[in-house]
Each structure stands twice: as structure tokens, then as C-alpha cells.
Amino acid sequence: MTYGDGVVIDRSVSREWVDNAVRLIDADAQRSxxxxxxxxxxxxxxxxxxxxxxxxxxITGSLKHRLARSLFLYAICNGWITEGTTVIEASSGSTAVSEAYFAKMLGLAFVAVMPRSTSHAKIDLIEAHGGRCHFIDRPSDIYSEARRLAAETNGHFMDQFTHAERATDWxxxxxxxxxxxxxxxxxxxxxxxxxxxxxxxxxxxxxxxxxxxxxxxxxxxxxxxxxxxxxxxxxxxxxxxxxxxxxxxxxxxxxxxxxxxxxxxxxxxxxxxxxxxxxxxxxxxxxxxxxxxxxxxxxxxxxxxxxxxxxxxxxxxxxxxxxxxxxxxxxxxxxxxxxxxxxxxxxxxxxxxxxxxxxxxxxxxxxxx
Structure with a gap:
């Protein structure tokens, strides 16, 4: 809000999507x-x-299911993910499988940036959940490429390696x-x-x-x-x-x-x-x-x-x-x-x-x- 010219900026319209997204994730946890x-x-x-x-x-077959749930809740409640956001992650496999699952649940596009050496079974699981795999040849490029894709799509780089320790209620x-x-x-x-x-x-x-x-x-x-x-x-x-x-x-x-x-x-x-x-x-x-x-x-x-x-x-x-x-x-x-x-x-x-x-x-x- 700015004062003097009477302009009001209202972003509350997105709250309906956020409320439903959190509900869907909580409901999924209750069913498990x-x-x-x-x-x-x-x-x-x-x-x-x-x-x-x-x-x-x-349900997604690994320890990373807990992490993916926490990361989505953290990003949604911080306002980083909302309706229509493309979610990008740097992952060798299991985190991407779990994040693809939650993205599909919320109707969001998901892209996993990963080395070409990732096992075919994990790639198949990501794609089965509606995710897209974006391959790199040099593992050291995984972070910069994920950030580039997020900027290109106006999406959100989930960045599990930075946010994992703070997204979970320890x-x-x-x-x-x-x-x-x-x-x-x-x-x-x-x-x-x-x-x-x-x-x-x-x-x-x-x-x-x-x-x-x-x-x-x-x-x-x-x-x-x-x-x-x-x-x-x-x-x-x-x-x-x-x-x-x-x-x-x-x-x-x-x-x-x-x-x-x-x-x-x-x-x-x-x-x-x-x-x-x-x-x-x-x-x-x-x-x-x-x-x-x-x-x-x-x-x-x-x-x-x-x-x-x-x-x-x-x-x-x-x-x-x-x-x-x-x-x-x-x-x-x-x-x-x-x-x-x-x-x-x-x-x-x-x-x-x-x-x-x-x-x-x-x-x-x-x-x-």
C-alpha cells in the first residue's frame, strides 16, 4: 500500500489457492x-x-517424502509457490520423485535438474508423477542450471540443499x-x-x-x-x-x-x-x-x-x-x-x-x- 495517491495493492486473492494447497498436503499426510x-x-x-x-x-518410496512435504509447505507458506508456479529442483532422484508427486497433487509443473547418470528407474518414477527431467553433463552445474530454469520460467527453485534443515519442524x-x-x-x-x-x-x-x-x-x-x-x-x-x-x-x-x-x-x-x-x-x-x-x-x-x-x-x-x-x-x-x-x-x-x-x-x- 502507498499513501498519498490512494493506490492499494491487494494480493489476498491468492490466499484461496494457498489455503487449499496446505489442506491438500495435510490431508495427504493424514491418509498416510x-x-x-x-x-x-x-x-x-x-x-x-x-x-x-x-x-x-x-507413498513415493523413500525418506525424501518427508523432506518434499516440508519443502512444499515451507515454500507455500513463505509465498514462494502459488497457483501456476513452476517448481524446479536440483536432485539426483528420490527428492525429485517425491516433489513431483506433491507438484502433481497441487496442479503445478515440476522440472528436476539431474545428472545423466541418474538411474533409469528413478527417471521413470519422476515422469510417472508428471515431472520432467532436465539432464546435465557436469554435476557441478546442477545448482546454476536449476536457478537459470527458475528464472526462465518465472518459477521457484526449491533448493533442497539450502532449505532442508530449516523447512522441517525439528x-x-x-x-x-x-x-x-x-x-x-x-x-x-x-x-x-x-x-x-x-x-x-x-x-x-x-x-x-x-x-x-x-x-x-x-x-x-x-x-x-x-x-x-x-x-x-x-x-x-x-x-x-x-x-x-x-x-x-x-x-x-x-x-x-x-x-x-x-x-x-x-x-x-x-x-x-x-x-x-x-x-x-x-x-x-x-x-x-x-x-x-x-x-x-x-x-x-x-x-x-x-x-x-x-x-x-x-x-x-x-x-x-x-x-x-x-x-x-x-x-x-x-x-x-x-x-x-x-x-x-x-x-x-x-x-x-x-x-x-x-x-x-x-x-x-x-x-x-
Whole structure:
């Protein structure tokens, strides 16, 4: 509003669309049951219980469903997305799948900017939800290209890597941390000794770390990082400028730079997990569970097995929780394809032997935590 010339600028007409958009997202959440907390079969005599928070049961099949819901609500309530807005995201796959789902629900166009190397299964899922895939050859161009497309279409760049840690209500409101502790409340060891997970945007680890401190839990947070990722280097050097410039082969986690949503100060420990170990652990868990899990779940389990073995060696009992991020069906042509593994120069024999020995003896002979 300006004073003196009597001009009034009224944007309230858009509120009707906003109100309905928030209602649609809330209604979708109400129709969805919480994700399961699965008990991983470890020998009872060990006295350590391992749980998997199964995020693959979301309607879009991955942990990123929570993030996409939060990002849409955040952008809508900030006035960045309204009726007719084209939504742009920089994503290697799973976030784009989930955001395409919500964009379609709201009648919005969606474009995912991604490397050409993204798995065909994820591309098919994005397109099945009405999204369009825009491919780049150099992973480092993903951010600038997303911004360019947003400007070209007068759309909104969702920018998961910046907004993930601030879009989620980390104090509660049924976030993943609150859900884990509620589901653990009647277990023999209701407060986990460790929660183990990888970092993609860093938003979920920030939510978990903040919630643990807010609720004054004794739980410690271990973040596992794949090869080529910058998060571990940034954590070691306490630098948000740390870069590797190299893409991660474990889709969904690991970044060539330390992303703005990564909050290292709430993490108790980090460790590097070789890609061969991630893939071997994903295959091992798939055999044990009778269903395929993705590579990032393998990374998580490698870290979880490490701390389970350390607890056993110290004579401690208790519980450990990690994340089943998504199903392995999306990686049939990569992590579960022997030819792809061989072409990548990955040898699974060593980590597979470590896993087999661990399940037999409870002793960990892999990379120390």
C-alpha cells in the first residue's frame, strides 16, 4: 500500500489457492500411516538390538517424502509457490520423485535438474508423477542450471540443499526423530545408544541431532559418508567451504561440497564408508530381509554394524537405530547388477567377508569407526 495517491495493492486473492494447497498436503499426510520400525535379526545373545526406520513405505518410496512435504509447505507458506508456479529442483532422484508427486497433487509443473547418470528407474518414477527431467553433463552445474530454469520460467527453485534443515519442524510435529522415539518407547532399550544415518542435504541429520539435544536424550548421532563426499572433510576441518568436486556413487547421500543444510555441530561422530562396503551391505541386508534395499541403506548399515560390534566389545547392551532410506528395486541396473559393479571397478569380496564374519562372530574386522 502507498499513501498519498490512494493506490492499494491487494494480493489476498491468492490466499484461496494457498489455503487449499496446505489442506491438500495435510490431508495427504493424514491418509498416510507412520513408517514402520523394523527389528533387524541379530543374535539374541549379543544383547544389542538393531532397528531400521523403514522410510521406503512412504507413498513415493523413500525418506525424501518427508523432506518434499516440508519443502512444499515451507515454500507455500513463505509465498514462494502459488497457483501456476513452476517448481524446479536440483536432485539426483528420490527428492525429485517425491516433489513431483506433491507438484502433481497441487496442479503445478515440476522440472528436476539431474545428472545423466541418474538411474533409469528413478527417471521413470519422476515422469510417472508428471515431472520432467532436465539432464546435465557436469554435476557441478546442477545448482546454476536449476536457478537459470527458475528464472526462465518465472518459477521457484526449491533448493533442497539450502532449505532442508530449516523447512522441517525439528522440535516435533511427527518428524522422523519424534517418530523414532515414540516407536521405541516400549522396547527393552527405548533410548538408542546410537542413531546412524548418511547425509544427502544434511536436513535429516540436523533434525535428529537437534531433537536429541532438545529432548536431552543420551543418544549419539553417527553420520556415515560415502566415497568422494565432502561432508566428512568439512566436519574434520570445521569448514563449510570444503569441496571434493566429485559426485557420489551412492545415490541420495554424499555431495561434492558441504551443503548449506549440513549442521556438523549436532553430529557426534562421522566415518567414511567405502562404496564397495555400501553395496555389499545393501546386498547382504536384502538377503537377510527378503527384500531389496538401496545403496544408502547399505552405507547406514555398515556404520550401524560398526557401533553394534563396538558395544559388544565394551560389554554394553542397548539399541541402535538406522534408516532404511528406499527400496532396492530402483537400483536393479546398478548396485544389484554384477556387470555394473565390475565396470565400476568395485570388488565386493572383502566387505562381504567382513559382513559374513560379523554375523557369525559379532566381531567387526572392517573399517574402524
Amino acid at each position: 500411516a507412520d513408517t514402520h520400525l523394523l527389528r533387524y535379526p541379530l543374535p539374541a545373545r549379543w544383547g544389542v538390538h538393531l532397528y531400521l526406520k523403514d522410510e521406503s513405505t512412504h 522440535r516435533g510435529n511427527n518428524n522422523i526423530a519424534e517418530s523414532i522415539y515414540r516407536q521405541m518407547s516400549r522396547e527393552e532399550h527405548p533410548v538408542p545408544e546410537w542413531i546412524v544415518m548418511g547425509a544427502g542435504t544434511g536436513g535429516t541429520s540436523a533434525t535428529l541431532g537437534r531433537y536429541i539435544r532438545y529432548r536431552r536424550h543420551a543418544t549419539r548421532l553417527l553420520v556415515v559418508d560415502p566415497e568422494n563426499s565432502a561432508f566428512l572433510g568439512g566436519y574434520e576441518t570445521n569448514s563449510c567451504e570444503y569441496v571434493t568436486g566429485m559426485p557420489s556413487r551412492i545415490e541420495g547421500i554424499g555431495r561434492p561440497r558441504v551443503e548449506p543444510s549440513f549442521v556438523g555441530q549436532v553430529i557426534d561422530r562421522m566415518m567414511r564408508v567405502p562404496d564397495a562396503a555400501s553395496i555389499a551391505a545393501a546386498r547382504h541386508a536384502s538377503s537377510v530381509l527378503g527384500r531389496r534395499v538401496g545403496g544408502s541403506t547399505g552405507t547406514n548399515l555398515w556404520g550401524a554394524f560398526t557401533v553394534v560390534a563396538q558395544m559388544r566389545a565394551a560389554g554394553r547392551t542397548g539399541s541402535v537405530v538406522t534408516i532404511l532410506c528406499d527400496g532396492g528395486e530402483r537400483y536393479a541396473d546398478t548396485y544389484f547388477d554384477d556387470r555394473w559393479v565390475a565396470d565400476e571397478g568395485i570388488d565386493l569380496a572383502g566387505p562381504t567377508a567382513v559382513l559374513d564374519a560379523f554375523m557369525t562372530t559379532g566381531v567387526w574386522e572392517g573399517q574402524p569407526g
